[in-house]
Amino acid sequence: MGISAMDAGSITPRHYNTHKVFxxxxxxxxxxxxxxxxxxxxxRLIPSLCGFFLILLHVFTxxxxxxxxxxxxxxxxxxxxxxxTVLTAIFQGSVSVLVFTRTGDFLGQLKSYVxxxxxxxxxxxxGGLAILIFCLEWVVLTLAFFLKYYACVxxxxxxxxxxMRSGKVQxxxxxxxxxxxxxx
Numbered sequence: 001m002g003i004s005a006m007d008a009g010s011i012t013p014r015h016y017n018t019h020k021v022f023x024x025x026x027x028x029x030x031x032x033x034x035x036x037x038x039x040x041x042x043x044r045l046i047p048s049l050c051g052f053f054l055i056l057l058h059v060f061t062x063x064x065x066x067x068x069x070x071x072x073x074x075x076x077x078x079x080x081x082x083x084x085t086v087l088t089a090i091f092q093g094s095v096s097v098l099v100f101t102r103t104g105d106f107l108g109q110l111k112s113y114v115x116x117x118x119x120x121x122x123x124x125x126x127g128g129l130a131i132l133i134f135c136l137e138w139v140v141l142t143l144a145f146f147l148k149y150y151a152c153v154x155x156x157x158x159x160x161x162x163x164m165r166s167g168k169v170q171x172x173x174x175x176x177x178x179x180x181x182x183x184x
Contacts, residue, residue, distance in 0.1 A: 015150040022143040025136055026068040032133050033061040039126040043119055048111040057095065061088045061133060068140055078148060082141065089137035092130045099127030 037058045040051065064084030070077045098106050103120050112119045 012150070012154065015147070015154065018143060018146050018150065022140065022147060023069060025140045025143065026065045029065040029068075029133060029136050029140065030062055032129050032136070033058045033065065036061075036126050036129045036133070039122055039129070042114075043107075043110060043122055044113040048109070050109045051111070054095065054110070057088065057091050060084060061092065061137075064088050064137075065140075068144065078144065081144060085137050085141050085144075089134055089141070092137065093134040096127045096130035096134060099123050099130065 037055055040054050040058070043051070064081060067077055067081040067084055070081075103123055104116070107116065107119050107123055110119075110123075114122070
């Protein structure tokens with residue numbers, strides 16, 4: 001799951017540095033999403049459905065960041081990472097807009113047991129982290145695209161080799177083995 005799994009001698013320094021930044025951003029996403037979980041849990045909103053979905057969003061963000069750490073080598077993890085990151089980025093952006101534009105209404109929907117002033121401060125802290133997560137997820141998406149591009153261009157990375165084709169379709173001797181209707 002770390003950088004040591006990659007052989008630094010077989011890839012370019014640009015690819016290696018991009019991979020390090022990609023992993024660093026995913027680790028920051030893990031920390032920010034877990035901090036958001038603890039902030040939302042401090043609001044004491046377990047019985048509400050909106051609170052459950054807010055915590056579930058942060059769990060999906062963590063799952064997307066973990067998939068991002070494993071995404072470099074295989075196409076299956078890459079696709080899962082891209083889908084999870086796009087969806088959580090959209091929802092994190094929506095949550096942050098709701099938190100900063102309609103704090104009182106959003107706090108009322110969460111049915112929190114803390115005082116309204118304290119709840120608003122905690123919710124705005126979580127909203128600030130949601131903005132950070134939103135921006136970092138788009139950075140991670142861009143870096144994941146570049147890593148996949150480098151893997152395709154360099155020919156490394158778990159079957160991501162781009163097939164090179166020539167302009168010539170077939171050799172003439174190949175046509176002799178075909179049945180008569182296909183020999184043109």
